[in-house]
Amino acid sequence: MYIQDIIDELEQFAPSALKEDFDNVGLLIGDAQHEAKGVLITLDITEKIMDEAIERGCNLIVSHHPIMLSGVKRINGRNATERIIIKAIQNNISIYASHTNTDSVLNGVSGKMCEKLGLENCKILSPKKESLLKLVTFVPEEHADKVREAIFNAGAGKIGNYDACSYNTIGEGTFRAGDDTNPYVGEKGKLHSEKEVRVETILPTYLKGRVVKALLKAHPYEEVAYDLYPLANEWPTVGIGMVGELPEEIDEATFLNRLKNIFKVGCVRYTPILNKPIKRVALCGGSGSFLLGKAIVEKADAFVTGDFKYHQFADAEDQILVADIGHFESEQYTKEVFFEILTKKFSNFAIHLSNVNTNPVNYL
Ligand SMILES: [Zn+2]
Incomplete structure (x- = not known):
């Protein structure tokens, strides 16, 4: 088994x-074609994590936070990042990061928080925008099935939990083949009309290359007519943060204590108690304060995240209970997300959850 096989599994779950x-995500250090010997899963990469990987014989570290976010211009070992890079290369350890891509998928960072809190009817709090395309193509009727199948297999046609979604209308295409052609139907120099199906479907922008390639391969014509339109639609199954409901409403003090226990928080910082029951909960792992407005629009009773600043607490304006449970605490179970994906696929392989606490914040 190669490091690439492990990466493929993680990419299928949360594409880079x-x-x-x-x-800055993906394989940041190392060679995907090396044989995988063991995987260590962590939220952050510290020097202690590197030692742990070496001790446990792991040559791949999967982390949530990337070791290099902005450019590293020299590697002299003057700071922890540089020393980690040196140690990784000297010990043939590959490093793969899955950060905001794991934040953006339904069962990712925030989805795991929903699971821990037992939330139901969960959906994305802030769906991704401007990342979908409409593909329209025109296919001779007898080839429509084959073309649809090819583009669906390449990733087009998915809407929520439905796949193979398309709209098809029968019409007539016209064309005249030029001198240097080899037309599939019709004759050179003669105007031809052909019964064709207009196939419309949807696809994520990042799959454009793959889907168009599949279309061109499956379509019988020498010159394939197709249009790609950018869509203004939101992408309901991809985006940041989640909102869901507790099975039963509870009072604010019970809710805050539940957060403290489930997320093992040294100190929960929260806005004034509103004496309103908590049922609908918005949340975001990591630094989610920018989603406060979305949480209010979604009529959430509480918003749970990390890294709230003093003035941002005031923005709650008695409309919602904000609970800051800490950046690390909110994301700690992301390790389980990666662990579950990998152990499900590679049940007999050495996949370890790190034992090292990488939280740089302490509470008195
Ligand atoms: Zn984070």
């Missing part, structure tokens, strides 16, 4: 293409 623009 779903990352935010500022982010």
